[in-house]
Amino acid sequence: MCETCGCTITAGNAHLAGEAHGASPRATVEVFQDLLIANDRVAQHNREHFDEHGVLSINLMSSPGAGKTTLLEATILALRDRYRIAVIEGDLETDNDATRIRAHGVPAVQITTGTACHLDAHLVHQALHDLPLAGLDLLFIENVGNLVCPASFDLGQHRNVVLLCTTEGDDKPAKYPVMFRAADLVVLSKADLLGILEDFDPARAEAALRALGREAPMIRAAARRAPALESWLAWLEQELAAHRAALCEPEPSSRGATVAA
Amino acid sequence: MHELSVCQALLQEVAKIATNHGASAVGRVTVEVGLLSGVEPELLSRAFEIARLGTCAARASLVVKALEITVRCADCGAESRAEPNCLLCAACGGYRTRVVEGDELRLRAVELEIPEAQAVPEAQAVPAT
Secondary structure: OOOOOOOOOOOOOHHHOOOOOOOOOOEEEEEEEEOOHHHHHHHHHHHHHHHHOOOEEEEEEOOOOOOHHHHHHHHHHHHOOOOOEEEEEEEOOOOHHHHHHHOOOOOEEEEEOOOOOOOOHHHHHHHHOOOOOOOOOEEEEEOOOOOOHHHHOOOOOOEEEEEEEOOOOOOHHHHOHHHHHOOOEEEEEOHHHOOOOOOOOHHHHHHHHHOOOOOOOEEEOEOOOOOEOHHHHHHHHHHHHHHHHHHHOOOHHHOOOOOOO | OOHHHHHHHHHHHHHHHHHHOOOOEEEEEEEEEEOOOOOOHHHHHHHHHHHOOOOOOOOOEEEEEEEOEEEEEOOOOOEEEEEOOEOOOOOOOOOOEEEEEOOOEEEEEEEEEOOHHHOOOOOOOOOOO
C-alpha cells in the first residue's frame, strides 16, 4: 500500500529510518509558511504573465471522461469569431486532446505528465514558453482528469471550473469536497442525458455543492448532441469582461491623486 | 494527496532554514495540516520517515497538528465548527460561509541544533578583537 504516497516502513527498511536521539535543540525557529509555497510562487508568476496580456485563464477540472475536451471544442466553435482562444492540455500520455483542439484552428500545447496525476504551476510555466499570449482573450488549461489532486495546485489561473457529469453520482460534491470547494463554477456536463439518467438529481447535486459553503453557480451544458451552451458562454463572456475591468481599475493609492492648483 | 512530494517540499524549506541559521541538525519539525488541505496527517508522518533520510533532518521528528475546520458565516457572523463536506453555518444553517481555519498546509516551527561557534543570530555581530 501507500504506493501513491511512496512510503512504507517495513522490517526490511526500518533500520534505515533513524530515530531522533535526545539531541538538545538550541533554537526553535517559528515559521508560518505554506508548504506548497514553491508552487505558489510560480503560479503567481504565471498569473502576472496572464495579467500583462489581459488574458483570462481558466483551469478546467473533472474526473476522466466528463467531457472537458468536447466542451472546449464546442466553446471554440461558438466563440472563435469573437475571441482569440488558446488551450494548454494536460494528460499522462498522448497528445490526442491538443490535436483535437488544433484541428479547430486554435493553438494548443500538450503537457504529458508521465505519471503525475495533476498539473502544477511549473509545468504550466514551461508550456507557456511555447504559447505566446499576445492578443489572446481566453486561455483554457484542461487539467488531468482527476477529482482529487488537481484542486490543490494553483496553476496561476483566474478561475476554476469543475465539470460534474450526469453519468456520475449526484453526490460527487459531497464525496470530493476539496475539489468542488475550489470551483468558481460547476458545469453539469452531458446535461442532454438527464432525461435518460433518472437517478441523477440536479437539485441534490446543487444542495451538496451549497453544503460546501460555495456560492458557485451550477449550470447545465450539453456539448455534443443538441448542444446547449448558453449559460456556459454567458458566464465566460461575463467573467472575461469583469476580469478586464478589474485589471483596468487604478490602484487605490493612485485614485484622486490630482494636485490642487 | 502526494504526501511524499509535500514532505520533499517541506524538507527543502527546512534545509533552507537550517542553512540560514548555521544549524548542524534538525530536531523537531512542526506542521499544521487542516482537514480540508487534501493531505492526510497519518500518511504525511509515514512519508516523512523515509523522505528525511539523507537530509539535514535525517534524525528529525515530525509533529503534525491537525486543524479542525472553522467557518465564519457572512449572513449571521457566527463562527462554528464544520465538517469537510458540510461547511454550513451551525448557527443559522446558511451556506455563505468562509473557512477561517482548516485548509492550511504549513510549516509552523523548526527546532535546530546550532553548534556553539555558529550560534550567532543575524542581529548579533561577532565583536572585533
